[in-house]
Amino acid sequence: MIFETIIGLEVHLQLNTNTKIFCGCANLFGKESNTLVCPVCLGLPGTLPVLNQKALSSAIKIALALNCQVNPYIKFDRKNYYYPDLPKGYQISQYDLPVASHGWVEIPDKQAGAPSDHRVKRINIKRAHLEEDAGKSIHDQTLNASLVDYNRTGTPLMEIVSDPDLRCAQEAYDYLTTLKLILQYLNVSDCDMEKGSLRCDANISIRPLGEQKFGVKAEVKNMNSFKAVKMALEFEENRQRQLLLSNQRVVQETRLWNEEKGMTFPMRSKEEAHDYRYFPEPDLVPFMVRESMIEEIRASLPELPHAKLERFLKEYQISEYDAQILIQDPTLSGFFEECVKRTSMIKKVCNWLIGPVLQELNLRKVNIQQIGLQTQELVNLIDKVEQGVLSNLVAKDVFKLMLDTGKTVDTIVAEQGLTQVSDDSVLEKIVEEIINDNEKVIAEIKQGKTSAMGFLVGQAMKKTQGKANPKKIGDLIKRRFENG
Amino acid sequence: MNLNESTAHELLGLIKEKKTTPEAVHISVKKAIELHDPKVKAYVRVDHDKARPTSRANGKFPIPIAIKDNICIKGREVTCCSRILEGFKPPYNATVIEKILEAEGILIGQANMDEFAFGSSTENSVFGPTRNPWNTKCVPGGSSGGSAAAVAAHEAIWALGSDTGGSIRQPASFCGIVGLKPTYGRVSRYGLIAFASSLDQIGPLTKDVTDNALLLNIIAGHDHRDSTSVNVPVPDYTKSLTKDLKGLKIGIPKEYFIEGLDPEVKFAITAAIELLKKSGVTFKEISLPHTEYAVATYYILATAEASSNLARFDGVQFGQRFQPAAPRKTPIVDMYEETRDRGFGKEAKRRILLGTYSLSSGYYEAYYLRAQKVRTLIKNDFDLAFSELDAILTPTSPTTAFKIGEKSDNPLAMYLSDIYTISANLAGIPAISIPCGFSKDGLPIGLQILAKPFAEEMIFRIAYSYEQSTDWYKRKAPLN
Numbered sequence: 021m022i023f024e025t026i027i028g029l030e031v032h033l034q035l036n037t038n039t040k041i042f043c044g045c046a047n048l049f050g051k052e053s054n055t056l057v058c059p060v061c062l063g064l065p066g067t068l069p070v071l072n073q074k075a076l077s078s079a080i081k082i083a084l085a086l087n088c089q090v091n092p093y094i095k096f097d098r099k100n101y102y103y104p105d106l107p108k109g110y111q112i113s114q115y116d117l118p119v120a121s122h123g124w125v126e127i128p129d130k131q132a133g134a135p136s137d138h139r140v141k142r143i144n145i146k147r148a149h150l151e152e153d154a155g156k157s158i159h160d161q162t163l164n165a166s167l168v169d170y171n172r173t174g175t176p177l178m179e180i181v182s183d184p185d186l187r188c189a190q191e192a193y194d195y196l197t198t199l200k201l202i203l204q205y206l207n208v209s210d211c212d213m214e215k216g217s218l219r220c221d222a223n224i225s226i227r228p229l230g231e232q233k234f235g236v237k238a239e240v241k242n243m244n245s246f247k248a249v250k251m252a253l254e255f256e257e258n259r260q261r262q263l264l265l266s267n268q269r270v271v272q273e274t275r276l277w278n279e280e281k282g283m284t285f286p287m288r289s290k291e292e293a294h295d296y297r298y299f300p301e302p303d304l305v306p307f308m309v310r311e312s313m314i315e316e317i318r319a320s321l322p323e324l325p326h327a328k329l330e331r332f333l334k335e336y337q338i339s340e341y342d343a344q345i346l347i348q349d350p351t352l353s354g355f356f357e358e359c360v361k362r363t364s365m366i367k368k369v370c371n372w373l374i375g376p377v378l379q380e381l382n383l384r385k386v387n388i389q390q391i392g393l394q395t396q397e398l399v400n401l402i403d404k405v406e407q408g409v410l411s412n413l414v415a416k417d418v419f420k421l422m423l424d425t426g427k428t429v430d431t432i433v434a435e436q437g438l439t440q441v442s443d444d445s446v447l448e449k450i451v452e453e454i455i456n457d458n459e460k461v462i463a464e465i466k467q468g469k470t471s472a473m474g475f476l477v478g479q480a481m482k483k484t485q486g487k488a489n490p491k492k493i494g495d496l497i498k499r500r501f502e503n504g
Numbered sequence: 505m506n507l508n509e510s511t512a513h514e515l516l517g518l519i520k521e522k523k524t525t526p527e528a529v530h531i532s533v534k535k536a537i538e539l540h541d542p543k544v545k546a547y548v549r550v551d552h553d554k555a556r557p558t559s560r561a562n563g564k565f566p567i568p569i570a571i572k573d574n575i576c577i578k579g580r581e582v583t584c585c586s587r588i589l590e591g592f593k594p595p596y597n598a599t600v601i602e603k604i605l606e607a608e609g610i611l612i613g614q615a616n617m618d619e620f621a622f623g624s625s626t627e628n629s630v631f632g633p634t635r636n637p638w639n640t641k642c643v644p645g646g647s648s649g650g651s652a653a654a655v656a657a658h659e660a661i662w663a664l665g666s667d668t669g670g671s672i673r674q675p676a677s678f679c680g681i682v683g684l685k686p687t688y689g690r691v692s693r694y695g696l697i698a699f700a701s702s703l704d705q706i707g708p709l710t711k712d713v714t715d716n717a718l719l720l721n722i723i724a725g726h727d728h729r730d731s732t733s734v735n736v737p738v739p740d741y742t743k744s745l746t747k748d749l750k751g752l753k754i755g756i757p758k759e760y761f762i763e764g765l766d767p768e769v770k771f772a773i774t775a776a777i778e779l780l781k782k783s784g785v786t787f788k789e790i791s792l793p794h795t796e797y798a799v800a801t802y803y804i805l806a807t808a809e810a811s812s813n814l815a816r817f818d819g820v821q822f823g824q825r826f827q828p829a830a831p832r833k834t835p836i837v838d839m840y841e842e843t844r845d846r847g848f849g850k851e852a853k854r855r856i857l858l859g860t861y862s863l864s865s866g867y868y869e870a871y872y873l874r875a876q877k878v879r880t881l882i883k884n885d886f887d888l889a890f891s892e893l894d895a896i897l898t899p900t901s902p903t904t905a906f907k908i909g910e911k912s913d914n915p916l917a918m919y920l921s922d923i924y925t926i927s928a929n930l931a932g933i934p935a936i937s938i939p940c941g942f943s944k945d946g947l948p949i950g951l952q953i954l955a956k957p958f959a960e961e962m963i964f965r966i967a968y969s970y971e972q973s974t975d976w977y978k979r980k981a982p983l984n
Contacts, residue, residue, distance in 0.1 A: 059596050063816050065589070065697040066576045066598060068730050098812050100863070102840060109815020166836070168820070297863035299872060302701035302809055304731050 021265070022229040025257050026237075027186035027222060028146075029195060029249075033178045033209045034153060034217040035078045041152050041176035042069030042112065049215050053169040061174035063107035068303050071096075075176035078208040079119045079150045080309070080317050082178055085202050085324060086145050088123030090314055095306040096150075100297040105155035105168050113179075115298040118149035125202065126326060127194040143195050144183040153177045178208075184223065184234070189253035196220060196246045201325045205350050213245050220249055225270070226260045235260070236270040240284055242277045252277040256284055328353060336360065338370050345374045351387045352378070358395040368402050376416050380423060391423055400429045414438055414486050438487060444496075447480075447488060451496045454479050465501065473497060507532035508658040509980060512567045512715045515661065519566070526566035526610070529661070533568040533612060537659045540983050543640055546654035548573050548585060548631045550613035565722065568612040569604060570660035572651050574621060575706065576695040577601050577611060584697050585629035586619045588847025589823040598695020599730065600664060600706050600723045607722050612660055616650030619849045620814065621671055621699040623647050624921045627912050628851045635908070636678060637981035638947055642905040645675030645921075651709045652679040656981050662719055663709040668699045669802050670901075670925025672707045673937035677900035677950020680939045680979065682716045682967070683709045685925075687957045688932035689734035691720075692727030698813040700806040701732070703929040712977050713938065713968040717741035720960060736958050744961040745968040750784035752894045752966065754953075759795035760898040760924055769899050772941030772949040776970060777897065783969055790893070792885040795927060797878050799919060802926040804862050804875035811859025814852070819843030854915065883931040890956040895966055898924050900937040900950030924952060934960045938967045939976035946982070 040047050043060035060067045076094065083090045097115035123145035153175035158167045180199070186192045200211050200218065210217040225237035240256055243249045255277075260270050275284040300306075323331070325347050332343040332353070346353045352373060359369045377398070381388060401419060404410040410418060410433065421432050432438070454476055455462060465472050473494070480493040507515065507529050518524040541547055547570065571577065574584045576594035578601075583589040597605070604611065618628040626634040626649025634649045636642040637657040644653040648665025652675035655663050665672040667685035676683025684707045691706045698704055708719035721742065726735040756777065761770065777787055819825035819839055826842040833841075848856070862871035889896060901921055911918040928935035933954055940951035951970070955962045971977055 059594070062821065064594060064596075064822065065582075065584075065592070065816065066574075066594065066695040067596075068694050068732075070729060070731050100812050100815060102815065102818060104818075104820045104836065107816060107821060109818060110812050295865045297812070297860065297865075297868075299808060299812070299863055299868070302732075303698075 023226040024229045025226050026184045027192050027224045028184035029182045030221045031180040032219040035176040036209050037074045040174035041072050041075045056171040081206050083120030084318050086123040088120035092309040096301040096304045097298045098301050105157045113151035114149035118147040120148040125198050127198050143185045146181045146183045148180040151177050189250045193250040205322050224256050236272050239274045336366050342370050351389045355388045362399045508536045511711045512661050540657045544653050544657045545634045546650045547613040548616050564608040566608050567661045568610045570615045570651050570654040570663035572648050572665045573614040574697040584620045585617050587630045588817045592823045599692035599727045603723050618647035619852050621647040622851045622855050636905045637983050645678035647671040649675045655681050655709050665709050666706050668703045669929050670922040673925050674901050676937040678905040680948030682938050684716050684936045687934045691723050692730040692733045694729040700809040713971045717964045744965045747965050749969050752785045755790035755893040755896045757790050757792045764902050766903045768943045769949050773899050776940045776951050794881045794885050798927045801875045801878045804871050807855045807859035808863050808872050811856045879930050886931045896954040898952045900952040904943045904947035936963050936967050
């Protein structure tokens, strides 16, 4: 039997506002436990929440970027449940009137053909709402006690819920990648799954192909990377298929992904039949967002990844492969655009960025802004190569030195005496020496093994520590053989 | 006359004229507490040491004030008269406390109340009941019974209470003093331990209308820490007191004069109406057609909010924590259950259960949502009435103070004692209770005046004019 997989994702995104959503505490990760707290986020009796307007504008930003309808009537609700890391005994969230609904993002439609044929699939966003994060419970084995860190309590969260439009684990992965990139462009969140600033739960079910009714779904939690989401969904898809094929039933339940074992397991606690008793939060009066505020935010939206991709292809005539890499990092694509304002060698700039530059960035785990490289310096470096002053090989070393020392290309070239040697009289001498030192190879070449010529060029480069112009060396050696 | 038996505005005059000092006032109140409180039990905590007068500057109010035990005072224990909060010392002041301290008020003590303000008699307190200074066999009303009794027994010059369904006005009525529930949003709720957030409002309990206006001047105003407080300018409420009443139109809702209304109360109200007519007020019988649903609506909405507001009392962060002797379920669930079972009193548990029920899936639409709709209808009734009226006049409570224990086994009868006060909370409008007579047994009767949102000036104006043409407010409780 052929099954169809149905996946919907819930993404929790921590917003990178300066302060928490309902109080003035700093919104930071990795500080000492219970140092970023106040009576309000601790839910002490008598305290009241006050909405952080920055969190609201971030939420509207996200809504607009995800093509959502923005609900201008802002209302919060209480989601009631008991847990030690939830100090008030309820979470302030949005229930029936989320700030955003009916949006979509486009992911590559890989089933429709090769990725290069530009087909996309639209994944609908059901809703996105604002809420507060809970604290963190830590179960300390040595103390045999549960401890709570309330630093995270009250961090603004945006929950983004997709429709069940995803049909395989790869699509889920692509959706997350696409979503993350948009969110990074908006600069509303760190989007760091390891730090928990982006978290993802998945709902997955399968049904016989052609069936209209959804199958029984499982909710999968505890995935700590996009790759883990993909693996968990692949596992779950397969698990459900095996169950149905052996005439067993899928149970509706919450399952946890176990990264080490590569399997999902049912959550031990029986918290299934939760009744959250939602009702409107009486401490926050509903209000209308002014249309002008929404329009202001719309006007301030940055160019989004798909628009940038289209523009790069059209404006710079670079390959889709190159463009895709450049747009993955808004700082890198910005740097690219600054560079090509200063030079006509678009392809060369592109090659440098997605080659040596990106390699160094990855190695140093920083982005191009953090590394402190001036666009003009990269252009100068490329110019040096084009003018034959530096070989490609040396240029790469120079680039590393530029990053290490912050010095300019010219300074490094001057200090290290790195100018490529193109002077014929100097090169003639070197060629002479090499021919004298490698009689055996010369003999082979004379017998017709012309491929050994490359070895001689290499020797020359070695001798000059890479400074010789390799093309000229090659020409000189060739001339020697032609002459005699 | 003893200093403690004076009003705040009288004392401020005496202090200004150097005929007395804040210290003398303080001592006189302290003595009254020592003398009467063993019997009245208005206070749960008296804090003489910290209550030192600091200044005699103009515009300051170095007057001893009683604070209901659900308003946070930095560093002092606040319990809502519940076992579950025993030992809780908030690290912050309520906004009203900050304002009182800024005015150099003297926080003389914390007043008894029904646990978490759940009640109309101050019998539901972990510290035991407060007694009515007019007859110590009777309740002082509630839930701000301690605040009202303290003022009536002259154990405080004035007091702060909170009113969710009548908790300031009904005890003011039972104790023969003046109690105002301001417009919802007029006074910051920051630091008031919430019962029902959409209904709660802090307000003044005083010996006369002038003091009430003075105390509202101090505590009213927008607060950025309370999103439900409203940014409307605060007038000087004492300015409008002396305006005459000529041409004012006051409505008498027929739904308030029905079966269950004590004939003595009815008589007193009728007499008050006649008196006000002489001041040039025209009265009109009106209808507030949804009045009969107010109590039911209130008990659904108030308990729903309470069930959620009280969820934080779970033994994790503050207050009392209990663990059962033998494990039952998981350690955390055992702790929650034991803490809340032993920490909350009977009425608190009843209301948490009621509220949890009405918010539960499958019941939400039939109860909570429907009650919200009725609340809107009740509000509409008032909006319509005030489109052609300056105020509405009713009894504050259908009866005078009842006996201690009389209604404690009958929650429904107890709930009905708020039948005339609840609507103002549902509609968010201001309402005052002022003394308007005494029963044959010598118990005070209260008159309620309601007006449209932020029309406290109108309320004070009518109340003051009435007060000045009577001497009910001058009578002293027979406490010797």
